[in-house]
Amino acid sequence: xxxxxxxxxxxxxxxxxxxxxxxxxxxxxxxxxxxxxxxxxxxxxxxxxxxxxxxxxxxxxxxxxxxxxxxxxxxxxxxxxxxxxxxxxxxxxxxxxxxxxxxxxxxxxxxxxxxxxxxxxxxxxxxxxxxxxxxxxxxxxxxxxxxxxxxxxxxxxxxxxxxxxxxxxxxxxxxxxxxxxxxxxxxxxxxxxxxxxxxxxxxxxxxxxxxxxxxxxxxxxxxxxxxxxxxxxxxxxxxxxxxxxxxxxxxxxxxxxxxxxxxxxxxxxxxxxx
Numbered sequence: 001x002x003x004x005x006x007x008x009x010x011x012x013x014x015x016x017x018x019x020x021x022x023x024x025x026x027x028x029x030x031x032x033x034x035x036x037x038x039x040x041x042x043x044x045x046x047x048x049x050x051x052x053x054x055x056x057x058x059x060x061x062x063x064x065x066x067x068x069x070x071x072x073x074x075x076x077x078x079x080x081x082x083x084x085x086x087x088x089x090x091x092x093x094x095x096x097x098x099x100x101x102x103x104x105x106x107x108x109x110x111x112x113x114x115x116x117x118x119x120x121x122x123x124x125x126x127x128x129x130x131x132x133x134x135x136x137x138x139x140x141x142x143x144x145x146x147x148x149x150x151x152x153x154x155x156x157x158x159x160x161x162x163x164x165x166x167x168x169x170x171x172x173x174x175x176x177x178x179x180x181x182x183x184x185x186x187x188x189x190x191x192x193x194x195x196x197x198x199x200x201x202x203x204x205x206x207x208x209x210x211x212x213x214x215x216x217x218x219x220x221x222x223x224x225x226x227x228x229x230x231x232x233x234x235x236x237x238x239x240x241x242x243x244x245x246x247x248x249x250x251x252x253x254x255x256x257x258x259x260x261x262x263x264x265x266x267x268x269x270x271x272x273x274x
Contacts, residue, residue, distance in 0.1 A: 002152045002163050019244070062253040063239070063270060065263040068100050071271060078106035081129040084174045085122065092209070093123050093237065097267045101207065102130045104233065104271075110204035114227050115139040116191055116220050117210035119165055121173030121184075127207070128180035137180075138203075140187040140194060140210075144170045155192035156215035159247075192219045196227060203227045209237040214247035221251060228274040239263060239270035 069076050080102040085095060093101070105113060105127060111134065113127050118141035128137040145152060145167045152166055175184045187194070191210050206224040210216060224234045242249040252261060252270050261272045 002154050002158045002166055060249070060253060060263065062256045063261045063263050065265050067266075068103065068264050071262055071264065072104060072107050075103050075107040078103040080106055082126055083129055084125055084178070092119075094267075097237070097269065098123070098126055100264060100267055100269065101235065102126055104235065105130045105205055108204055108233055111135045112199075112203045113137045113205045113207065114199060114203045114224075115207045115209065116224070117141060117208075118170070118173065118186065119168075120170060121175045123207070123209065124173070124184055125175040125178055125180065128175060128178075128183045131180075131183060136183055136185055138185045138187060138199060140189065140191055141170065142166060142190065143188045154211075155190050156211075156219070157213050158211050158216065159213050162211045162213070191223065192216060194223075196223050200226045201229050203229060204232045206232070206234045207237070208234065212238060212245045212248055214251060217248050217251040221255060225274065230274055232274045234272050234274065236270040238268050240268055244268075 080099060082098060082102065085098065088095070101123070109132075110130075111132060113131065113135070115124055115127060115137065118124055118139040121139070124137055124139045128135070131137060142152065142154075149167075158166070173186070175181055189195075192215070206228045208217075208220050208224050210220050221234075221236070228234050236248065236252060238245040238248050239252055240249060255261065255272075259272050261270050263270050
């Protein structure tokens with residue numbers, strides 16, 4: 001069961017403090033320690049935020065990091081379509097991540113994509129834009145919360161940040177009234193108890209971006225591996241070294257014992273081929 005998100009909750013303050021301390025440590029390393037002891041590496045910070053992001057949340061010995069063009073040779077030739085990205089508060093996916101995701105969908109010539117977590121439908125819209133005319137994007141989400149609703153029943157515990165998204169206004173999906181609205185199939189339900197049988201083994205790409213607590217990440221991952229067709233691709237969002245989403249990191253590092261998983265550099269994507 002999830003209660004409406006409170007921006008002043010102690011758990012939110014604790015999370016913010018941890019991120020602040022991590023940011024201070026990273027800035028000290030790049031602005032003080034690295035220029036002093038490793039002057040030849042100082043230009044790495046000057047590349048922009050990607051260097052800082054990699055320092056804050058993208059290290060793992062279990063899941064190696066590679067560029068997207070190393071994992072998908074020739075993906076740089078893919079021509080993608082992007083739409084309705086602004087304002088960018090409707091999605092947790094960065095512009096770069098959206099380009100990478102859509103490029104992989106084009107590269108894979110995907111016809112059926114399944115998405116965990118619709119939110120405002122920004123990612124859903126852009127997935128559909130990069131499907132062929134007969135492609136379908138399935139997207140699963142909890143029903144939008146009513147304005148007077150204070151509690152949402154869930155199979156497992158959810159994080160404080162997930163609660164913020166659950167109680168946000170999710171009725172104005174970006175794909176509505178778009179050129180690809182007919183290619184989107186909105187599904188509603190709790191991902192832990194949803195019946196996936198009509199879609200199992202049919203999906204070319206599965207994109208996991210739902211709840212971030214351990215039980216949900218494990219449940220969504222099990223479902224994703226059943227949904228993807230042999231040779232298809234599963235992509236997880238919010239994978240890093242545990243700085244922001246520790247349960248995603250914990251679940252995928254366990255999964256990496258039995259599956260070949262890579263992190264895509266410059267993103268919070270982890271990817272595996274079925």
